[in-house]
Amino acid sequence: MRILLLNLTRFGDLLQSQPALAELAGQGHEIGVACLENFAGAAALLPEARAILPLPGGRLLAGLSGDWHAALAAVADFTDRTIRDFAPEAVVNLTPALAARLLARRLCGEAVRGFGLDPLGYRHESSPWATFLEASSASRGVSPFNVVDLFRKAAGVGVGPGRFALARPLRQALDAAGDRLAGAAPAETAFFVGFQLGASAAARQWPVAAFAEVGDRLWERFRAVPVLLGAPGERELGARYGELAGGPFVNLIGATDLPTLAAVVCRIQLLVSNDTGTLHLAAGLDVPSVAIFLATAQPFDTGPYREGCLCLEPDMPCHPCPFGRSCPNANACLTTIGPQTVFEAVAAFLESGVFPTGAYPGARAWLSTLDARGFMDMRSLSGHDAEPRAVWLRLLRRVLRQFLDEEAFTGPGPELFSLPETRRKAVLTLLGQSAELLWLLEGQAGLSVKNQAMKSRFLAGWDRLSALWTASPELGVLGRLWMQEAQQAPPDLPGLIARIRRYGECIAALAACLGHA
Structure with a gap:
């Protein structure tokens, strides 16, 4: 069967749909991917995609401000070309917006998994998991499932362990990335560590000064050179880093397209990152990471889908912040996790290959791991497993999995869920x-x-x-x-x-x- 994945969201979300595509392809289906035009390069990293169908979203929006007839004609042209060139027999739509639902119905009628519309125009989801995927986006503080697993389930797969594996860059691209880094770094450089300074909002960005301190200490102790990664709109962060750093660094912010970024990520030993698309790119390329989750970000739902990554969040009772509310604490979480905590974690990993169990001052530290049923989970390294939030998430994870899978509830079992x-x-x-x-x-x-x-x-x-x-x-x-x-x-x-x-x-x-x- 020819299945078209429809994902009209962000760079990271598109990449994180790959495990669902892998399972669909493993069932013998031929896969096409429809995405926003500006992320077509990211779709090329999905090895299962036999066709990439870019939708000119920016031009369509611009057209709506002028002649909406022309914009509508452009959508009709996109759907006609998709039907002609790929002829999908089913659509997996992972975008809950009405426009995506309408597009999915236009392409395949009722043969839609994920988010669709019924013949009367009512919203329709193919499974409780798809409904939960949209519902949890507004309540992520109590969502116990990684979004990759929600994508898998919404797509009608998600049986057994998921595996996130993006297409590896070609040898020529890897060599070019290695030469570029070597040419920009001191001769005594031992290796490179990636820094992703930006995030989707300023409240979710760990301070540039903290990154700079970690970078300087990495150079002093390991002769490791930080590589600054990010989009063109984050160049100011790179300039700020340059003002604060005493040691060497390579600034590639805004200087790579997506294929080049992937090749560079494959040339680093470790990524230190905010919760961004680059974090998920690294996970899909099997590069370990230290991820910092601030404000509304939390590791249980948007953490890297790779075992053995370290996720740090502020050890504050107010974290994670609810969506749509201003912070009453003047964004104190930005400085709760200090550079000493991050550096010691990175240093331990570089020396031993593992993140240690123990104290992480200012942070709740979680290690990404697969649970017994193949979903991505988090295990505390800092003794926070018994805290009420962690206990409740674990309880929800158990009960909601059975609820959404429409299984019989099996009772509490031997596990204890102890709250104060x-x-x-x-x-x-x-x-x-x-x-x-x-x-x-x-x-x-x-x-x-x-x-x-x-x-x-x-x-x-x-x-x-x-x-x-x-x-x-x-x-x-x-x-x-x-x-x-x-x-x-x-x-x-x-x-x-x-x-x-x-x-x-x-x-x-x-x-x-x-x-x-």
């Missing part, structure tokens, strides 16, 4: 309130069909449950999933009751795990 008693009681109270509301909704659903007063009570109960969950730090992601499913075409009455009952089983499973503790 005050918080445990508060969460059990929340779960009890949720169970009661779900029981009422299940009973009212059938009566609401014929009784207008009962219908009003049913809708009021529905709203109460939605408000209860979305206001909860623990169940916020479940609340958004509940609301996302409610926006799909309404099921028949038996389907609605089955859905309510299934949520009741999920709540009961969460309560059983906490009660077991």
Whole structure:
């Protein structure tokens, strides 16, 4: 079967769809990739892609500000060419935006995995995993799954371990990258370490001064030269680094296209990075990393999809920040993780090949690892596994995996999920309130069909449950999933009751795990 992957998002997200493509190709399917035109170079790093179909997104948006008829004609031309040149028999759409859903339906009708539309124009997801992928994007502080695994599941695969393997640059490109680095570094250079200074927002960027201090110490101790990586819009960060650094460095910010960037990344021993596309490029090229997660970024969902990488986040009770709110602490997390902590971690890895267990001052340190069922997970190196947030994420990971896979809940098992008693009681109270509301909704659903007063009570109960969950730090992601499913075409009455009952089983499973503790 010819399957077209539709991913109209960012550089890193496009790269992270590769494990899903690998599984689809492993099933014998022929794969094409439709992406934004400016990321066509990144799509070339996806070894399974037999066709790359770039969509001129920038020109389409510009056209809408002028003659929208021309913009619409351009979209029609893109879909006609895609159907003519690749003739997809199914689309895997990993972009939840309405425009992408419309495009997927235009290309393949109802043969869409991930995000689509039904014949009446209602939003439709092919599985609970796809619905969760969109719901969790607004509640990542309590999302326990790496986005790569969510992509895999939304694509209809994700059975067993995932493997992130981008296309390796050709030998000629690797040699050219090596010569370029050697020509820009001192003769006594031993090796190179990559620095990604930029991020999607200033609040997610570790200070340039901290990078510069780490770089200088790497030169003093190892004769390792930092290589500054980044997009043209981050050149100012490179200039700032040059003002602060005392040791040598190679500045390639804005000076590489994507294939060249990939070749350079293959020539470094280690990448020190904020949470950006370069981090995921390194993971797909099997290059180890030290990743720093600040503000809204956290390693459990957007950490590198490669075993043995170190993820550092501020050891602060407010981290990660919720989306859409200004920081009440003047972005204190930017300086909580100091350069000494990062340098010692990098030095230990360069000397031994592993990141050690122990203290990471100012940081919660996590090592990326695969769990027993093949999903990417995080293991604490700094003794934070027993903290309430980590415990709750582990509990959600267990129960939501069964919930989204539509498996029978297996009970708490031998694992203990221990929260501080005050918080445990508060969460059990929340779960009890949720169970009661779900029981009422299940009973009212059938009566609401014929009784207008009962219908009003049913809708009021529905709203109460939605408000209860979305206001909860623990169940916020479940609340958004509940609301996302409610926006799909309404099921028949038996389907609605089955859905309510299934949520009741999920709540009961969460309560059983906490009660077991």
